[in-house]
Amino acid sequence: MTAMRQNSRWRWLTAGAVTVCLLAFTLLIALLAWQGARAFWPQPVDLYTFTQHDGHKSRLSGETIEHQKHFPAPAGEQGNSADQVNRYLIKTGNRDWDAPDFRVVYSRDPANVSRPKDILLLQRRSHGNAYGWLVGLREDNEVLVAQNTDALLHQRLAQTHALVRQINHIRRIDMARLNNQLEMLKEQAGRQRQAKQFDLQAQSEYQANQAALQRRFEKLSATLASLQHESQRDVLILRDVQGNDHAIPLSQIFDVWKPNALSLKEKVLHFLQQTWHFVSDSPADGESETGAFPAIFGTVLMVLLMSVVVMPLGVIAAVWLHEYAGRNALTRLVRIAVVNLAGVPSIVYGVFGLGFFVWGVGGTIDQLFYSNALPNPTFGTPGLLWAALTLALLTLPVVIVATEEGLSRIPDSLRQGSLALGATQAETLWKIVLPMAIPAMLTGLILAVARAAGETAPLMLVGVVKMVPELPADAVFPYLHLDRKFMHLGFQIYDLAFQSPNIEADRPLVFATALLLVLIILSLNLLAMGLRHRLRERYRLMTQ
Structure with a gap:
């Protein structure tokens, strides 16, 4: 009876601890959602x-x-x-x-x-x-007259938005492709000069291709100038509370509404629309000042690249430590180093990544493969690749420890049975041990993603910036540009909270961005947990 009472007390204690944790997490999500909703819910004026x-x-x-x-x-x-x-x-x-x-x-x-x-x-x-x-509304200094001015305003605003999107497409897609073709043409001519193959025929082809690209560039520039002039034609005249009139081009207006005249249904629709704009817009497109899509894209892409790098390295290291390395002084020294690396402050990894990856490895790559572009660095500057490698190094101890613990839980009888049936140690490892250790590997991946996605300090040294003109992935070859800088939700939270010149206006956005980061981490973890559960159920019978 005494043992049963003690067990009951421990069950209640652990259940209470779990309840407190769940309650704290729920309150955190509720606080972020409540405070962040102020940024998108239409407030009365x-x-x-x-x-x-x-x-x-x-x-x-x-x-x-x-x-x-x-x-x-x-x-x-x-x-x-x-x-x-x-x-x-x-x-x-x-x-x-x-x-x-x-x-x-x-x-x-x-x-x-x-x-x-x-x-x-x-x-x-x-x-x-x-x-x-x-x-009123004006077009080229001529007053526009209509029976329904509000309807005319929204019609003209929609037309202007279409022009702005067309302008952004030309700038970000067409111009980028053309500049990429010009750069490739110059690099090809440079390689021909170094190989002493730049004869009269090659020079003639180079000049003809360059002239054709230059004509396309001039045509795009003329189209762009025409669209920009057309987008600036419509002007809204706004009268402030002091009675002063101000001319505001419609190209500078993202949205317009009468907050005091909105019904509840219109407020809900407006809230959903503003939330979608926040998640999908980009400040580089000129859509709004606070679009979070580049930061979302950069965060997810960096975590995926980090996972691709850290998982093979962590699994290989754990397999060597548990399956091949003996119990000697070297193995103990390696395990002590792994444990100590897990406790190193993240900013130290950022300094190491800046010195080793950016200046060391990146500078060497520029000298070997991009000497024509020097002194302008290509890989010898902070970028997405170095940020992913730095965070892979930061989270490597977590993956090693989790994988090694999973390997230790596999019964030795399975290994011995496989060897007794004639399988080699490599075949046993590949077909028996590693598949059963996949749930433990995914546990390490979950912990690595949870830590890497929230890190900010090391990223400030190896690639993250406040604003980028273009995403690390686009429609221009080679499509994934690992040398580019990127935006990150964690750094965006820091910038809005401490570096913004208008903190009062950006305070709700801090909560909204923090909620977005938590939801992304939670989604990635749930995806890995679901995969881990399926694999664990598949190999459960083999361990019994």
Whole structure:
């Protein structure tokens, strides 16, 4: 009975610990989702009228972030410092002509607040949001007249978005392919010169090909200039709360809506649309300032490349330690080194990756294969390849330890039975031992992905940047460009939280980006866990 009571206590203790962990994780996800939703849910725009102590009235319009009714009067305000005032934190927008776009207002009397239905919110590609009233639309300084101005605005905005997408396609696809062809033509001519094969015929072919590419470039440039001029023709006239009119080209407007006139269904649809734009847009395309797609793409691609590198190395090292290496001083020294490597701070791996991979290996590759491009480095600069190798080295001890533990759980009777039936040690390892150790390998992969996806410090030294003009993978040969720099969700969180000049506006995006990173890591782990479960069930009977 005493043993049963003790076992019952331990069961309750472990169940309570698991419950606390699950509750903490659930609360973390709920906090990130709740705070991050503020960035995409349409907030009402309030019109404030403040009455000063001298009777003068001032007006502000914007989103109410915070209102404290009983706030101690700050120093310098009229009256006793112990008096209490109303404190308003308002997102007023209009950063480019009425900075800053967050205002803190103190008022002894409550402000007169209204929510006009016709006020517009412009989500711009730069300079943040703009608030005001629609005065009219112009095309080449000619006023556009229509019975339904709102419908005309959305029609013209859709046309402008189509032009912007066409411009971005020419810049990122057509121009990139043309520049790549020019570079390949120059490299071919350089190799012919080094081989002393650049005779008159080769020179004539080179000049003809270069002239043809130059004509295509001039044609694309003319098309691009025409599209850019056409995209700048339509202008929206916005009147701010002070009564001043501002001309804003439609090419600078990403979206427009009347937040105070939206129904609940329209708010939900708007929220879903804004969330999709955040996940799928790219700042390099000029769609918005905060698109997360390049960071998502860079994070997933880096983790996949890291996994491709670390799994073979970790498995081979674990197989050597457990199956081939004897129990001697060298084996003990290797195991001690693996354990110590797991405790090295990640920034040390970043410094090592910068010195060894970038400057050492990358510089040597440039001298051997890309000497024509020097002194401009190709691989001798931080990039995606070196970031993946650095994180593979960082997570290598985790994979080695997990794989070796999985190998130790395989009964020796299976090995001996395979050898007794005439199989060699290599055949036993390949057909019996390694398939049964796959669940343990995937456990190591799960731990490696969980650690690598959240690392930021070493990546800042070996390839991650705040903004990239193009993704590491595109439609230009060789399609996967390992020498390019990339964006990462972890670094984007750091940049938004600590390096942004407008922290108040970007605070909800910090939570939204953090939630996105957690969900990506969780998705990758669940995928590996599902595969591990299937393989574990397949080989369960062999271990019994």
